[in-house]
Amino acid sequence: MKPILYGVIGRFETPDALLEAINALREQNAAIQLEAYAPYAVEGLSEALGLGASKIPLFTLIGGVIGGLGGFFMQWYAAVVSFPVNIGGRPLNSWPMFIPVTFEMAILCAALAATFGMLAINGLPRLYHPVFNAPCFDLATRDRYFLCIRTTHRQAGGFDAAYYRQRLEDLGAAASDEVWS
Incomplete structure (x- = not known):
């Protein structure tokens, strides 16, 4: 060549x-x-x-929103649709119970989106x-x-x-x- x-x-x-x-x-x-x-x-x-301007904050925001919505939907589906169990007379869609996992999923997906977005923008790994x-x-x-x-x-x-x-x-x-x- x-x-x-x-x-x-x-x-x-x-x-x-x-x-x-x-x-x-x-x-x-x-x-x-x-x-x-x-x-x-x-x-x-x-x-x-x-x-x-860097696009990484946008990737982080999108990853966090998707992770938070995904975590909430996962718990809502399990508690309301897939396996509804009446515990102590509470409603099946008790959203305060879903907040910790929703928050953690948002943080996890935001961090992963930021990491992989940075690698993609920088063209890494480049040998x-x-x-x-x-x-x-x-x-x-x-x-x-x-x-x-x-x-x-x-x-x-x-x-x-x-x-x-x-x-x-x-x-x-x-x-x-x-x-x-």
Whole structure:
């Protein structure tokens, strides 16, 4: 299989240098596709990259509502339809009795929805990614910060990798390399 240029990656020493480079590239071209890799959460990185709001809270809410309704329906069906037993003259649909299990099911399903939603949104588990081929990329999990400028298939005139390598080095990258998939 013929290798395809994934993009150009630059290695930065500090998170501030990474953020300055992202902002400078965004000022030059707002439509540029950027990916950043850091060993920990960097304040302001999501905003600088232009990432939208996370969908995980929505997944959590939907999972909690479905879990709560499912827990309530399960108990209601068992107590009213499937096996109705008159205990102490209480009504069969005694909803206060159903609250603890309903609450626990809501919490369980919300946590599972948040976990699996996060994995799906992040594309995990991912055993291979083209940036793993970049030199010194293993430092991204220790103490270095990486910025990748992605190629797009719709770019007019092609992707000038040499220009972007030089641009990253001008913005303070300690090193820059091409990333091939």
